[in-house]
Amino acid sequence: MARTRRKKNLFDEGDNHERWLVSYADFVTLLFAFFVVMYSISSVNNEKYETLSEALGSAFSGDHDVQKVADPIQIGEVTPTTIKPIILENPTKEEIEKKRDLSAEILKERRELQLISEQFEDVLQPYIENKLVEVKRNDFWIELEMNSELLFLSGEAELSRKAIPVLKKVAEVVRAIPNAINIEGHTDNMPIDTVEFPSNWDLSSARATSVVRQFVQNGISAKRLSAIGYGEFHPIADNNNAEGRFKNRRVVLVLMSQAFARYGMSDQRRAEMLNIKSSADSSN
Numbered sequence: 001m002a003r004t005r006r007k008k009n010l011f012d013e014g015d016n017h018e019r020w021l022v023s024y025a026d027f028v029t030l031l032f033a034f035f036v037v038m039y040s041i042s043s044v045n046n047e048k049y050e051t052l053s054e055a056l057g058s059a060f061s062g063d064h065d066v067q068k069v070a071d072p073i074q075i076g077e078v079t080p081t082t083i084k085p086i087i088l089e090n091p092t093k094e095e096i097e098k099k100r101d102l103s104a105e106i107l108k109e110r111r112e113l114q115l116i117s118e119q120f121e122d123v124l125q126p127y128i129e130n131k132l133v134e135v136k137r138n139d140f141w142i143e144l145e146m147n148s149e150l151l152f153l154s155g156e157a158e159l160s161r162k163a164i165p166v167l168k169k170v171a172e173v174v175r176a177i178p179n180a181i182n183i184e185g186h187t188d189n190m191p192i193d194t195v196e197f198p199s200n201w202d203l204s205s206a207r208a209t210s211v212v213r214q215f216v217q218n219g220i221s222a223k224r225l226s227a228i229g230y231g232e233f234h235p236i237a238d239n240n241n242a243e244g245r246f247k248n249r250r251v252v253l254v255l256m257s258q259a260f261a262r263y264g265m266s267d268q269r270r271a272e273m274l275n276i277k278s279s280a281d282s283s284n
Helices: 001-012 020-041 048-062 094-125 127-131 162-176 201-219 242-248 267-283
Strands: 132-138 142-145 181-186 225-229 252-254
Touching: 094 127, 094 132, 094 142, 094 162, 127 132, 162 201, 181 201, 201 225, 201 252
Parallel strands: 181 225
Antiparallel strands: 132 142, 142 252, 181 252
């Protein structure tokens, strides 16, 4: 009986008051692991060490003063950001006024070109319906395409009788305006080899010149006119069939805007006009 009581007393001892050491040891281990990780991902320097010390000291001491909160720790090398200033245009008052005047002039010319194209369509309506004439308008020029069948006999550069009244109507529309006029001759790709016209270059140039002469006789200043021969090298349709060759045989009148006239304007001025065009479009 005494032996049983002795064994019971051996196991029935008082409570262990040092069990907190286990939790404390775990905490220290985790804290050590934390510092090892921080050391492994950061290059140690005095500035970062002081920042880390202040952050830890503030956290453990319960001091949450906003003024003492340190900046976040930067990991790795930080490349400073360079902000380039935006250079704004600062045109002078004279430049602004000049651009405003040029913009108004261009818009005025656009309205005039629109009116002229409508006049072409009005006076040449029967030929347009028969697909012998086509009017194409751009912001800076008008193209009046006249089929060669309307103006010339096959393989000839002399104007036919029916061409005279057509060109007279065209001259009446453009006579009063100062714009430059280019007359472009085009052929199909069928070769020509005659004494008068050794090639399509010669034929297209001669046809363009004939139209220019007729315009001069109708009161258009020769200074405004130019004759250009393109031969067969600027087709608008397929030369492999009769219909395409019919369309390619043509004379084109190009009425140029004053802003893009070849004579009386420098390349720099034309470049300025291009820029003004963009600003005028955006304002509309």
